[in-house]
Structures are given as structure tokens and as C-alpha cells.
Amino acid sequence: MGYLSPLLAVRVMKKTLDFYTKSLGFTLKMAFPTPENPQYADISKDGMVIMFVPAQEYGIDNKEKFGTGVYLYMQIDGDIDKYYNELKLKGVKIAVDIKDEPFDVRDFTVEDPDGYKLTFNQTLKKA
Numbered sequence: 001m002g003y004l005s006p007l008l009a010v011r012v013m014k015k016t017l018d019f020y021t022k023s024l025g026f027t028l029k030m031a032f033p034t035p036e037n038p039q040y041a042d043i044s045k046d047g048m049v050i051m052f053v054p055a056q057e058y059g060i061d062n063k064e065k066f067g068t069g070v071y072l073y074m075q076i077d078g079d080i081d082k083y084y085n086e087l088k089l090k091g092v093k094i095a096v097d098i099k100d101e102p103f104d105v106r107d108f109t110v111e112d113p114d115g116y117k118l119t120f121n122q123t124l125k126k127a
Contacts, residue, residue: 010054013052028042046077071118073121074120076122080106084098095111107119107122
């Protein structure tokens with residue numbers, strides 16, 4: 001089976017990479033040409049990959065509202081409540097608080113510096 005790796009245009013690459021690696025716990029896999037001045041980067045967490053490019057390199061004006069209507073739904077490993085609390089302590093912007101959904105999933109949503117929404121989820125364990 002294949003997988004999906006979204007490519008997101010961002011305003012400031014370094015700020016975005018710091019947010020995803022330092023605040024959300026993703027791992028930087030590649031930054032080209034250098035980590036100090038990336039024109040492309042990809043990160044991963046629990047087998048998921050997100051790629052980034054600078055918006056201005058693709059003709060996207062920095063005044064644009066990024067992330068409108070974009071939600072990345074990401075199933076994580078580990079304890080979702082612990083992860084949620086870690087992000088809150090780091091000051092990550094929580095867009096939707098953690099909750100149990102009627103379809104046996106527990107999830108919450110954060111917003112990144114460019115307005116993209118990431119919904120982290122985990123299947124509820126049945127008794």
C-alpha cells in the first residue's frame with residue numbers, strides 16, 4: 001500500500017521546522033540545500049511524512065491566508081492524552097480540545113504558524 005505525503009507552502013521555513021520538530025516532536029529527515037537555509041524540507045513522526053517549501057518560491061504571496069480548509073488527520077503512536085498535555089505545556093495553539101468521537105476515536109486539533117490544522121487521533125481501546 002502507498003502513502004500520502006502532503007507538501008505545504010510556508011512563510012518562514014526555519015520557523016515552521018522549529019515548530020514541528022521542537023513543539024510537535026517530528027524528526028527532520030531532509031533539509032535542502034542546508035538546514036540553516038532550507039528551500040525544501042521533510043519531517044516525519046510515527047511513519048507520517050510532511051514536506052515543506054517556501055511559499056514565495058512558488059509565487060504565493062505572503063499576504064495569502066494559508067491553511068484555509070486544510071486539515072491533516074494524523075494517527076499517532078503512544079498515549080494521545082500524554083501527547084496533548086505535552087503540547088499544551090509547550091504553548092502549542094490548540095484549535096480543538098481533546099475529545100472522544102462517536103466513531104471510536106479520540107482526537108484534538110492544533111494549528112501551525114501558517115494556519116494549517118493538524119488533527120492528531122488515536123483509536124479508542126475497547127473494553
